Amino acid sequence: MAAVILPTIDAEVPAGGLSIGAVSEATGLSIDTLRYYEKAGLLLDPAPRDPGGRRRYGHDDLDWIAGLIMLRETGMSIADVRRMAELSRVPDTEAERLVVLEAHRERVLAELEHTRAHLTALEKKISAYTAVIALTADHDDDPAS
Amino acid sequence: MAAVILPTIDAEVPAGGLSIGAVSEATGLSIDTLRYYEKAGLLLDPAPRDPGGRRRYGHDDLDWIAGLIMLRETGMSIADVRRMAELSRVPDTEAERLVVLEAHRERVLAELEHTRAHLTALEKKISAYTAVIALTADHDDDPAS
């Protein structure tokens, strides 16, 4: 399970596309999750099927999934990703999509800031504990104790 | 509902302590959440009660709750906060607590890094959209179009 970080997935797509198992491998999403996302309308379209009815993901599908992962990993809800997908199915909505992405970016920045602030508190607490322990250790290190 | 950021809560504690409503106000935690945390063992001890059976939070209780919020807001699970509370009830476990806090800090840093990486992808996507829209706008702005 390769951890996907950037909006490209490092898997060459053979002619005929990738199986759901291969996509799961490449993205780190479970097979069940991939099916769930499809059913939930998070993909632009259901993945194309081969004659036997199995999913065969192409290049475009992977690109979309990479973007989807980017949104989910930055905390966008399933419902909001679905809205983004719905919007992306409508032609000439680039401006609207941009608005959504920028609003999301703002939320992500705010959340990072929020977490960082609490992290500072955590580090203060760690310092306090370190100080207390240093004192105790002094005591214990006393060869006469 | 004041947003609590640092491990101190800005509310003077009158003699006799604060009601659960006042603590909810001061911390931003809902009354139900405060009761839930208590029942779930996230507090050092159940909040002290007045003769009528109502909760009266003292200084120490608020300090602990502030630390609890710090842990929750940096993504520690309820189960792990409970473990921390259990540990904190045992005397002379400062070193163990420090280990837990430092491990948590590492996780928080990793998660921040992870989110930042995905944020970068998001910003790349935003740039791409901005470029596309600029082109479209050029078109539309053409007085002859």
Add this chain to the structure above:
DNA sequence: GCTTGACCTGGAGCGCACTCCAGGTTGCAC
């Protein structure tokens, strides 16, 4: 032709972190 493993569908189940509810008590204000 048989086995095996990867895949299919619809739907149920789960873990988490609350949130809500019913029915009751308390205590102050008038």
Add this chain to the structure above:
DNA sequence: GTGCAACCTGGAGTGCGCTCCAGGTCAAGC
């Protein structure tokens, strides 16, 4: 002493995001 808001308890319910399951199909290898 009546009304009212704030509080109490135990327990049920909720929303989210998966995850698992039963029962079946398909395709490649032996």
